[in-house]
Amino acid sequence: MGPTPRNHGLVALVTLGLQVLGLAAAGESVARPEPAVLAAREPAVEARGVSDAARPSTDIQDKLRRSVKHEAESAAQAALQAAKNGPSKPSKKMLPLAGKPGDVRLVCVRTNVIERSRWIVPNFPIPPFTVWNKWLDAHPFVTHCALDWMDEQGAWWHTELRSFHQWPACHRVGQGEFRATGATTYGIFILPGRSEPESYAVLVDEKINADYHEIVAIAREYGRKDKRSGEPGTGGTGERNVGLGGPAWRPSCNSNTYISYILRRLGLECPVPEGAIGWERVPHFPYSSDTDMHQK
Numbered sequence: 001m002g003p004t005p006r007n008h009g010l011v012a013l014v015t016l017g018l019q020v021l022g023l024a025a026a027g028e029s030v031a032r033p034e035p036a037v038l039a040a041r042e043p044a045v046e047a048r049g050v051s052d053a054a055r056p057s058t059d060i061q062d063k064l065r066r067s068v069k070h071e072a073e074s075a076a077q078a079a080l081q082a083a084k085n086g087p088s089k090p091s092k093k094m095l096p097l098a099g100k101p102g103d104v105r106l107v108c109v110r111t112n113v114i115e116r117s118r119w120i121v122p123n124f125p126i127p128p129f130t131v132w133n134k135w136l137d138a139h140p141f142v143t144h145c146a147l148d149w150m151d152e153q154g155a156w157w158h159t160e161l162r163s164f165h166q167w168p169a170c171h172r173v174g175q176g177e178f179r180a181t182g183a184t185t186y187g188i189f190i191l192p193g194r195s196e197p198e199s200y201a202v203l204v205d206e207k208i209n210a211d212y213h214e215i216v217a218i219a220r221e222y223g224r225k226d227k228r229s230g231e232p233g234t235g236g237t238g239e240r241n242v243g244l245g246g247p248a249w250r251p252s253c254n255s256n257t258y259i260s261y262i263l264r265r266l267g268l269e270c271p272v273p274e275g276a277i278g279w280e281r282v283p284h285f286p287y288s289s290d291t292d293m294h295q296k
Contacts, residue, residue, distance in 0.1 A: 095148070095194040095205060097156065104149045104212050106259070107158070108204035108273040109197040112141050135251050143203060143275035145259040146195040149212035157212075158195045159219045159262075161186055161255035174223020176246030185249045188223035188258065190216065204273050210266050218262045222246050238284045247283040254278045 095107065123133060146160035164175060164187045174188035227234050227243030234242050247253060257278040263270050272279045 093197060095197060097194065099150045101150050101152045101154055104147065104208050104210040104215065106204055106206055106208050106270065107148055107195045108143050108145045108276060110141060110201040110203055110275060111144050132251060139277060141275065142277050143273050145256045145273060145276055147215055147259055147262065148194050149215065155192065156194045157190060157192055159190045159215065161258040162189055167191060173220045174246055175225055176223050176249055178249055188219055188246060190219055208268065210268060214266060215262055218265050222258060222261065238286055241285045247285050252278045253281055253283060257281045257283050
């Protein structure tokens, strides 16, 4: 189901913002005035509250005003330049490559991607923006989870949910939409190499008892989209993907939800990693069930 003409522009704006968010490494936020700017403003404010005799001379006041104005203009110029330059990614650091074929590892990384990308969601006083902004304000730091494994040839791979265009399409094995629009928002990726924690703290990098072949199979099922609504076999209750795409994206249904879903399907019970918002959410596949149309 696609967006109607009257909300098409709004959906496009939302989708653009969602694709950058995805709980992925994103751009730096627009620069704010440095502490020096704020400190320079305080004497000017205090001067207004003292007697004429105690006030600095006109020359000093003029110099102070020019200094504050200069600092403010510099800060504004820096903010404008930062916006023009666009997003920049933090420096990368690598996880250890030691291991043996068949090893599977759960990786959880602390990230401030939401704080750095906060400006993407507009402050519109209507749902869902009001709800999203409240949620984003409450979660400046979050945890992003992925699964890594080594195949029989000794090569590392990993899977995670990311924004649709963040990685090459050749590594995308599934996709999902923004709720109630039909607009594609995220992708399910199986990528070569270990997860990339960038410059953030690695909270978990532990070996788990799992068969990576089963992980690959579930990963490909989670966001599989090779059927159209109403085709034979697309009925169901929404508990599994039947070929119409993954569950609807929202801030609290993300890569953590995806990884937790895989582990539950494997019969593994893992405690909620610190800050892993969405871990305990049970995903529903509304775009993958036509319960009212077919029961096959």
